[in-house]
Amino acid sequence: MNFKLRTIPDSVEEFTGFCKGNDLLGGDFLGYGAANHFKSAGRAVVRNVWLPTEYKHGEVPDTRHLLQSQQMKDWINNYRPAPQPVATPTLDTQFDADARHILWAADVWYSIKKHWVLELQQWIRARPLPVSGPYQLEFWRLNDRVRLRKNPRYWDAPHTALEVVDLLTIANPTTAFNLYETGRADVIWDRNLVPAELLDLLRARPDCHRFDFLAVYFVRCNTTRPPLDDPRVRRALSLAIDRRRIVERITRGGEQPAGGLVPPGTAHHQPVEAVRFDPEAARRLLAEAGYPGGAGLRPLRYLYWTAGAGTGQEHAKIAVELRALWAQVLGVRVDLDNREKRVFIAAQRGLDYDLSQSSWVGDYNDPNTFLDLFLSGNGNNRTGWTDPAYDALLARANAEPDPRRRAALLAEAEQRLVGEAAVVAPVYFSSGFHFFRPERVSGIYPNLLDVHPLNAVRKVSPGP
Structure with a gap:
């Protein structure tokens, strides 16, 4: 194969392998002047990456298939320059025809790590900070x-x-x-x-x-720890929560008791009431799970955070109320575990809890922003729960072009998450003002x- 040397340019504008646009790094179009505008740290040449002569600037080769091989990813991630052009790594034969793409991917990734990040740091430190907003x-x-x-x-x-x-x-x-x-x-x-x-x-x-707000307050269950690995126990705890009592006695801001995870008014949403306050059903489920009246059930630990006044103190009041409800309705002992917020987040991510105070604010106006939190492997799941059927429902919903059928599929997924599996116990839908x-x-x-x-x-x- 014939190769040519590739050079990392001074500015994004010169790098024609990617999308071109307004270049904050390479020009003075914002009018800040030469004294204040960001200047490049210089050229960076990757001297050992040779690309085939048929490679055309402005066209980015398709390298998505490279992610299929862990060996491939490791080689690209550990790539380092050498005095002489490097040889293509010996990998599965199915990739031999795409050797030039392997080198291209290594070139780009190395330049991002070693060059562009440094330039971005200098851009962030520029004063005044170059912005395009108001x-x-x-x-x-x-x-x-x-x-x-x-x-x-x-x-x-x-x-x-x-x-x-x-x-x-x-x-x-x-x-x-x-x-x-x-x-x-x-x-x-x-x-x-x-x-x-x-x-x-x-x-x-x-x-x-006052206005309705795209946010929900709920309780996470650690499904990896007995007895919370039993959905009957989780659902009993959820049914024992008197949500109206909490919004009327504690939050008092016009919040609505939550029977699902997705707030009312969310676009493309079919309302779901998967849970409600039902003490008799809660006690029956706990007995079916082998813990009548809470007998034989170990003490559970409820994780929450507080910080000064405001929201943190409200979390504490809700925690006390939940503990009282679970004791009164089910005979279950719950110990409160108050952590500083950073420690709380680390404990929740590490599944170092039984039950945990939680909330979520929608990133966009669609049920998916709440439901995809609990996909298997999602970093925000933090419950240990995996369910291929739930994952499949969301995948089908987000591939469905008909809005009504999509809403029905999302509602089915929400019912499975909150009702059948009871991975989370919704408490209230937030109110903003x-x-x-x-x-x-x-x-x-x-x-x-x-x-x-x-x-x-x-x-x-x-x-x-």
């Missing part, structure tokens, strides 16, 4: 604020009204609400920055804007995804 970062002061300043080079800059936006980094609800009440903050975006003990009173105010005075601020509109572009927000009048 605001650019002016500064970030720890435990104080993030200041954004209007980007004059934004394509719609004339219609971006706010010159400066300060995002205050506050964790304490009382502090946040005092700043808002005294006019030193214009908007409270986060429901968790409102004192929970005042919610009943505050929700009646005209500056409280913001505090702002329309006579002072405009351009904020409640929506399921809670997305609010800052360039659409207007300051109608100054605060007091």
Whole structure:
């Protein structure tokens, strides 16, 4: 074969093997000037990777088949430059015809690890940070604020009204609400920055804007540990939860008791009520599993996290309520395991729990953003549960072009996850609300995804 030497270029714009577009690294189209704009660290030449003469710049060879061989992946991942052109690794015969693609893949992967990452670091450190959005970062002061300043080079800059936006980094609800009440903050975006003990009173105010939110609060079950490897035990625990009692006594923000995992109002969703509060059915299932009245069942451990005020304290109150319900309805002893959030996440990922406080906010408006969490092998599964039938249902649903049939398949998967397998015990669907005075601020509109572009927000009048 005839080969030619391949050189890694200075900028993305020169690298025609990938999609070309606006190049933040190689040009000054944003107008920052030579003094501030990012400069390349120099050329990087991979001197031992030779590509065949028939390789055409602008055309990327298909290398997906290389992932079929672990030996192939290991060779590419461990590839290092050498003084002389390297030989194609000796691999399965089915790959011999694609030797040039093996070298191409090694070339690209090596350059990403050794060259582009370093250039990206320099780009991130450039000041001002090159951005294409309506605001650019002016500064970030720890435990104080993030200041954004209007980007004059934004394509719609004339219609971006706010010159400066300060995002205050506050964790304490009382502090946040005092700043808002005294006019030193214009908007409270986060429901968790409102004192929970005042919610009943505050929700009646005209500056409280409530909306349904694409989020759910639930309990994970570690299905790898007896007795929670028995779906009857898991379902008994779920049926013993009085969800209405929790939303009325603890959260008090207009949350809805959850009978499924996917929030109401989600696009393309067929509502499912897989569980409800049913003490008699819960006790019957636990007895069928061999633990009548909780006899013979070892103490279970409920993992949750707290941090200061706000959300963390609410988690603690819900944990206490769940423990009381499981003891009262089933005679099951549950010990509470309170961890700092980072330790909590590590314990949940490592399946170091029996039952665990959990929640999820939808990334997009579709049931799949909730249901695919529990696919076998999904990193967010964190229950140890694998079910080929569930995986197949989701695969069929996401290959189904008819919206109604797809919704039915997703509903069947949700029923299997929450009802039959009882891998999770839903508690409530979250409620969002913001505090702002329309006579002072405009351009904020409640929506399921809670997305609010800052360039659409207007300051109608100054605060007091």
